[in-house]
Amino acid sequence: MSISKKQKRKKFEDTIGAIYSIAIYTILYIPVVVMMIFSFNNQRYNYYWNGFTTQWYSKLFTNSAVIGSLWYSIVIAVLATVISVAIGTIGALGLKKYEFRGKKFINNMLYIPIIVPEIVMAVALLIIFMKIGLALGMGTILIGHCTFCIPYAVVTIKGRISGDGYSLEEASMDLGANRIQTFLNVTLPSIMPGVMSAAFLSFTLSIDDVVMSNMLAGAKNSTLPVLILSMNKSGVTPDVNALTTIMILVIVLAMILNNLIKYALKKRNKAEATI
Amino acid sequence: MKKIISILLTMVLIMGLFTGCGGTKTGSTVESGKAAPSTELNIYMWQQYISDDLIAKFEKENNAKVNLSYMSDNADAITKLTAGGGQEYDLIMTCDAYMESLVEGGYVEKINFENIPNASNINEAYWTAKEYCVPYLMNYIYVVYNKDTSPVEIKSYNDLINPALKGQIATIDGARNLFPIALVALGYDPNSTDEKEIAEAYEWLVKYNENVVAYGNAEQNLTNGTASVAFTYDGNASWAMSELGDKNNLVIADFEKDPVQLGFDLYVVPKGAKHVDLAEKFLNYITDPKVMAANLIEYPYSCPNDAAVEAASDAYKNDPARDFDYKQNVFFQEDVGEAITIYNDYYQKLKVGE
Amino acid sequence: MNNKNILKRKMTLPALAMAGPVSLWMILFVTLPMLYIIYISFMSRGVFGDVVYEFSLESYETLLDATYFKVIVKSIKAALITTGLCLLIGYPFAYYIAKKPKEVASRLIMLIMIPFWTNSLMRLNSWLLLFQTSGPVNKVLLSTGFIDTPMSFVYTDGLVLVGMITTMLPFAVLPMYSSIEKLSNSLLEASADLGASRRTTFFNITLPLTFPGIFSSIILVFIPSLGIYTVTDMLGGGKVLYIGNIIKNQFGAIRNWPLGAALSVLLIVITGLLIFIYTRFANIEDMEVV
Numbered sequence: 001m002s003i004s005k006k007q008k009r010k011k012f013e014d015t016i017g018a019i020y021s022i023a024i025y026t027i028l029y030i031p032v033v034v035m036m037i038f039s040f041n042n043q044r045y046n047y048y049w050n051g052f053t054t055q056w057y058s059k060l061f062t063n064s065a066v067i068g069s070l071w072y073s074i075v076i077a078v079l080a081t082v083i084s085v086a087i088g089t090i091g092a093l094g095l096k097k098y099e100f101r102g103k104k105f106i107n108n109m110l111y112i113p114i115i116v117p118e119i120v121m122a123v124a125l126l127i128i129f130m131k132i133g134l135a136l137g138m139g140t141i142l143i144g145h146c147t148f149c150i151p152y153a154v155v156t157i158k159g160r161i162s163g164d165g166y167s168l169e170e171a172s173m174d175l176g177a178n179r180i181q182t183f184l185n186v187t188l189p190s191i192m193p194g195v196m197s198a199a200f201l202s203f204t205l206s207i208d209d210v211v212m213s214n215m216l217a218g219a220k221n222s223t224l225p226v227l228i229l230s231m232n233k234s235g236v237t238p239d240v241n242a243l244t245t246i247m248i249l250v251i252v253l254a255m256i257l258n259n260l261i262k263y264a265l266k267k268r269n270k271a272e273a274t275i
Numbered sequence: 276m277k278k279i280i281s282i283l284l285t286m287v288l289i290m291g292l293f294t295g296c297g298g299t300k301t302g303s304t305v306e307s308g309k310a311a312p313s314t315e316l317n318i319y320m321w322q323q324y325i326s327d328d329l330i331a332k333f334e335k336e337n338n339a340k341v342n343l344s345y346m347s348d349n350a351d352a353i354t355k356l357t358a359g360g361g362q363e364y365d366l367i368m369t370c371d372a373y374m375e376s377l378v379e380g381g382y383v384e385k386i387n388f389e390n391i392p393n394a395s396n397i398n399e400a401y402w403t404a405k406e407y408c409v410p411y412l413m414n415y416i417y418v419v420y421n422k423d424t425s426p427v428e429i430k431s432y433n434d435l436i437n438p439a440l441k442g443q444i445a446t447i448d449g450a451r452n453l454f455p456i457a458l459v460a461l462g463y464d465p466n467s468t469d470e471k472e473i474a475e476a477y478e479w480l481v482k483y484n485e486n487v488v489a490y491g492n493a494e495q496n497l498t499n500g501t502a503s504v505a506f507t508y509d510g511n512a513s514w515a516m517s518e519l520g521d522k523n524n525l526v527i528a529d530f531e532k533d534p535v536q537l538g539f540d541l542y543v544v545p546k547g548a549k550h551v552d553l554a555e556k557f558l559n560y561i562t563d564p565k566v567m568a569a570n571l572i573e574y575p576y577s578c579p580n581d582a583a584v585e586a587a588s589d590a591y592k593n594d595p596a597r598d599f600d601y602k603q604n605v606f607f608q609e610d611v612g613e614a615i616t617i618y619n620d621y622y623q624k625l626k627v628g629e
Numbered sequence: 630m631n632n633k634n635i636l637k638r639k640m641t642l643p644a645l646a647m648a649g650p651v652s653l654w655m656i657l658f659v660t661l662p663m664l665y666i667i668y669i670s671f672m673s674r675g676v677f678g679d680v681v682y683e684f685s686l687e688s689y690e691t692l693l694d695a696t697y698f699k700v701i702v703k704s705i706k707a708a709l710i711t712t713g714l715c716l717l718i719g720y721p722f723a724y725y726i727a728k729k730p731k732e733v734a735s736r737l738i739m740l741i742m743i744p745f746w747t748n749s750l751m752r753l754n755s756w757l758l759l760f761q762t763s764g765p766v767n768k769v770l771l772s773t774g775f776i777d778t779p780m781s782f783v784y785t786d787g788l789v790l791v792g793m794i795t796t797m798l799p800f801a802v803l804p805m806y807s808s809i810e811k812l813s814n815s816l817l818e819a820s821a822d823l824g825a826s827r828r829t830t831f832f833n834i835t836l837p838l839t840f841p842g843i844f845s846s847i848i849l850v851f852i853p854s855l856g857i858y859t860v861t862d863m864l865g866g867g868k869v870l871y872i873g874n875i876i877k878n879q880f881g882a883i884r885n886w887p888l889g890a891a892l893s894v895l896l897i898v899i900t901g902l903l904i905f906i907y908t909r910f911a912n913i914e915d916m917e918v919v
Contacts, residue, residue: 017725024722025740028795031755032744038758043518046754048499048763050518063327065343087650094647106648109655112663114848115900117856117876120893123358123886124662130359147658150651152849159845160807163838179643193810196735197803204745204799214351219317219363220342228748230322230345234511235495236751237323244747251743255736350881357677376676442781448867449882489784489866500762501783616674619883620694626870627696627703 032248039242045235056242066227066243073223076138077207080145084202087146088153089195093187095154096161110155113148121147122215129216137218144212149205153198160194313550316341316557319355320368321540324412325561326573333560339553349373355545356382362547365554368411371539372451372608374404383407384544390555393562401539401579403607408541409558412576415509415605416452416536418528419596425503429528432460435504436482444486445496446506450622451608452536453480456506459533465606468614477621484625497525510576513596527599537605539579670890678884688891697875697892701899704872708854711793712801715850716843718794719801723842726802727809738806741799753792753863757783784866792860800849808842809835852900872896 042051060066095107113121122144129140168190172182188195210225217226228240322345330341344364346352352369355361356377369377377383385406388394394409401410418429426439435444435456446453455465457476467473489496493507494515505512516523544554560566567583571591578584584592611618673685691697726737744752760766760782767779782788812835820830836843858873870878872892879889 017721017728021722021725021737024718024798028741028744028798030759031752031795032747034755034759035747035751038755044514045495046758047495047518048758048761049765087654090647091651094644094649095651098644098648100644100648102652103648106652106655109659110651111848111904112659112897115852115856115897116663116666116893117873117896119877119880120666120889121659121662123880123889124665125658126354126359127665128662136360136363143658146654150654154651155845155848156804156807159804159842160811162808162841193731193734194807197738197807200738200742201799201803204742207746208749210750214347215354217344219319219344222344225748225750226347227322227345228750229347232347232492232750233321234323234514235492236754240748240751244751248743248747251746255739259736348881350884353677353884354880357679373677380676484868487866487868488781489868491862491867499764500779501781612676616885619885622883623870623875623878624696626868626874627700628869 035241036245036248039238039245041238041241044237046238046241047235056237056239057246059239060242060246063239066224066239069222069224069227070243070247072138072221073207073213073225076141076145076213076223077203079142080149080206081199081202083142084146084149084153085195085199088150088198088202089157089188089191091150092154092157092161093183096158097166110151113151114155118148118209118211119215122212125212126215135218136216137220140216140218141213141223144216145206145209148209148212149202152201152205156198156201157191157194160191160197164190312337313553314339316366316550316553317344317364318342318366318368318557319344319346319352319364320366320542321346324368324540324574324576326570329561329566329570333557336560337553337556341557356543361545362549364545365548365550366542366557367545368540369408369543370608371403371410371541372610374408374541374543375610377543378404378407382546384546384548384551386544386558387555390552391559391562393559393564396562396564396580396582398579398581401537403539408543409562410539410541410579411561412510412574413537413539413579415577415597415602416447416507416538417509417512417530417599418504418506419497419512419515419525420504420528421497421524422526423524424500427504429504430531431533432456434528435486435506436460436479438485440486440504442486442488443502444483444504444506445489445493445502446483446487447493447508448490450618453483453625454618454622455536455606455608456533457483459606465534465536466609466611468611468617470614470617473614473617473621477625480621480625508576509596510574513575513594516595523595527596529599530601530604532604534604534606535601536608538608666890667894669887670894672887674885674887678879678886680886685887688885688887691888692891692895697895700870700872700875701895703869704855705899707793707871708851710790711797711854712847712851714790714794715797715801716846719798719846720805720843723802723805724809727806727812734806734810738803741802745799749796749859750863752795753860756788756792756864760788784864784868786865789861789865792864793854793857796857796860797850797854800853801846804845804849805839805842808839808845812838848904855896855900 038046038049039056040052040054041049042053042055043049095103125140125144125147129136134140168186169182172186173179177185208225209223210229213223214226214229217223222230224240228236231237231240316339318341320343325343330343333339334341346368349370352367353373355364356367356369357380361367361382386409388406391409397410401413402408418432418435420429422428425443427434427437429435434440454473454476457479458465458467458472460479461472461475463469463472463476467476488502493502493505494511496502497505497507498515498518505515512525512527516525519525542558544551548554561570562580562583564580564582564586567578567580568586568588568591571578571583571587575591575594575596577597578587669680670688671684671686673681673683673687675681726734729737758764762779762781762783766782767776770776771779816834816838817830820834821827825833855871856873856876858871858877861867861869861871861874876889876892876896879885879892
């Protein structure tokens with residue numbers, strides 16, 4: 001009798017959890033939906049709703065500046081994510097496992113980019129780059145982004161691996177695997193949720209960053225957030241909304257496609273298994 | 276072997292990133308004048324301030340690529356000019372108040388006006404630091420209000436602190452925009468350096484602040500009904516009025532004696548600019564009355580180029596945002612030197628609140 | 630603990646390979662810039678607010694003004710509220726996701742992040758468009774007769790709070806998810822089997838074991854909340870300045886780099902102090918990896 005009570009309770013909790021989560025997703029997505037709706041706004045700047053039009057979508061295909069900066073932002077974000085998560089993951093593991101002189105110092109340094117307002121770091125990096133004569137451009141923006149992404153990655157992964165023991169890894173090495181094999185096949189999979197969180201976080205931080213990208217940019221390209229920031233004085237034109245809408249649709253489509261493929265593969269495997 | 280090659284490739288890639296992505300080697304001018312003309316022009320200016328078509332035409336005529344980067348604040352341009360990054364650009368836009376210090380500090384190049392004959396079209400009265408800059412567009416900073424919803428008919432700055440306007444004013448921000456109107460309202464010089472006067476202006480602004488609903492994006496709040504009064508630029512007021520079209524019930528405050536601020540956006544050539552020849556060609560291009568007149572169709576801001584204003588469309592000449600009769604009653608933003616720290620301190624006090 | 634003692638032997642190559650890159654990066658791109666910032670906080674201000682390399686304590690003297698103290702207190706209060714709410718709202722959410730199978734969870738996490746790949750300024754503007762006097766919310770309220778005249782939701786503290794929470798929530802959820810996810814189900818089942826009530830299980834097992842994640846969330850939410858300025862600028866109408874605005878202004882419109890540097894040093898000291906007190910009080914080892 002108590003078993004079905006437990007099941008009932010679990011179901012109840014699941015439903016509450018689902019409702020709660022849907023509520024939160026709704027609140028998070030309301031601004032996005034509003035943005036998508038206003039991509040059809042018949043007004044030069046999005047001040048208020050003024051009628052329906054699709055002109056912004058056709059304008060997008062003639063305005064290479066907006067699309068160009070989106071592409072630039074994505075490239076930078078991907079590179080920054082890869083670099084930051086790589087350095088951050090092995091860094092977090094290394095900082096946990098090994099003792100070395102200056103370890104406390106590095107640990108404290110990691111918190112600095114999180115504590116210090118970004119504008120301060122950006123200004124300091126700018127001065128240093130100027131002093132060593134480094135030309136501003138994608139490289140300098142990348143350095144800036146990684147500098148705040150790496151600490152976020154490390155903190156996220158630290159929260160994941162805290163308290164973990166090394167028994168699995170030791171077992172793996174006892175069985176003959178070398179360090180790299182152990183890392184790739186044992187350690188990494190077990191901390192994958194943390195690595196994934198760190199990757200998402202880094203990508204998000206980089207693609208929406210405006211302060212570093214503004215200060216350390218070269219003359220030839222701007223990232224999309226910097227472009228939008230400079231529109232703030234007069235008003236953001238709805239073609240940016242249109243671009244964002246397309247972006248989101250592409251992502252959602254990719255997710256659905258991914259699910260469909262996985263589902264189809266599963267079904268096929270099941271069918272083959274029963275033959 | 277493979278490993279070494281891949282390591283080398285990675286290093287080359289990283290170095291390529293560091294030298295700035297996407298840059299092609301461009302020819303730049305050499306003093307002798309015999310070198311190949313530049314094929315690239317890097318400009319740093321406000322967004323939504325120049326017509327894309329005109330840029331495209333310039334690119335075609337000169338067989339060059341124009342790279343536009345945009346600033347979000349005057350401070351961005353000053354940082355580029357003074358702290359670093361300025362030499363990446365050939366033209367940077369800044370405003371007249373900074374020219375004295377920029378010239379003194381050696382941050383800008385002298386402009387060779389022999390290559391810019393069209394510059395003669397610009398009204399002398401609107402041109403500070405004549406050898407170092409070319410004025411582009413100008414802004415009257417005045418008050419517009421919704422005649423149907425505003426509880427007060429505004430005829431002077433002092434009307435703005437009328438308690439009936441509580442939460443009704445949308446205003447632009449900036450210490451050098453706000454303090455001058457307070458100083459004028461109190462009868463002082465808008466570019467005062469006297470601490471006592473500035474302190475009184477601060478008290479005036481505290482009352483003004485009570486009436487302010489939001490700083491920034493004044494015309495957005497004026498048109499969507501959040502505010503009934505706006506202290507803003509004439510160009511932005513023009514947008515608001517044309518957006519409202521037939522429903523336009525915005526009027527310019529009919530000031531009786533208070534002067535309004537007239538500010539200028541001008542192009543300077545930063546020290547170390549690499550494509551000065553193209554920069555000069557560009558400056559000559561945009562001071563051409565026909566070119567600027569076409570620009571004014573898309574961006575109907577006030578313009579110091581008299582010939583261009585003459586050649587402008589009728590819609591521009593009849594723009595209601597510029598239909599006021601005290602255009603000669605203006606003051607300019609001057610460099611206040613050390614006193615800027617007094618302004619900044621009081622400005623922060625104002626914003627931090629009690 | 631024996632495991633760690635064994636590994637504390639000097640193992641230079643693996644240590645270098647793993648902790649080396651991050652250490653190098655931190656030294657080059659964090660320590661050096663910060664040293665420069667501390668250095669210029671002791672310099673004087675030039676005509677353009679840039680740095681004139683003459684020693685001067687005037688930046689620190691300026692800091693003694695009561696205005697800055699007020700701003701810091703206000704900012705800390707606002708950041709604390711934001712952090713508290715993000716934790717309260719985020720923990721159950723993180724728990725729900727963490728209990729799902731890994732594939733589902735990763736998709737759910739991605740769903741959280743997608744709004745943040747759109748531009749934050751535009752998202753903030755969307756709240757304005759929604760809640761402004763002529764916006765849809767007011768229109769609905771008016772048409773249903775709920776209110777007579779349009780309410781002004783925009784440029785209020787409430788809307789700023791909504792903006793802050795929606796901006797900071799992923800930074801709270803992600804670390805907590807990561808920590809809750811590795812909480813083994815068998816532990817919870819064992820606790821229940823031993824007769825503990827759900828509440829006891831939660832407070833004595835779940836919460837303590839997920840504390841590293843909570844701690845990371847606090848760090849990742851509270852500290853940026855202190856320095857953020859876009860939300861108050863857009864949703865608050867720029868009427869109130871927090872410490873983030875003030876620092877940004879020193880490098881921007883107000884132009885006083887040495888003062889900005891001094892303010893940043895002050896912020897680091899205060900935050901460092903708060904973290905220090907907190908870790909002592911909560912007895913966490915996680916500030917430095919043990």
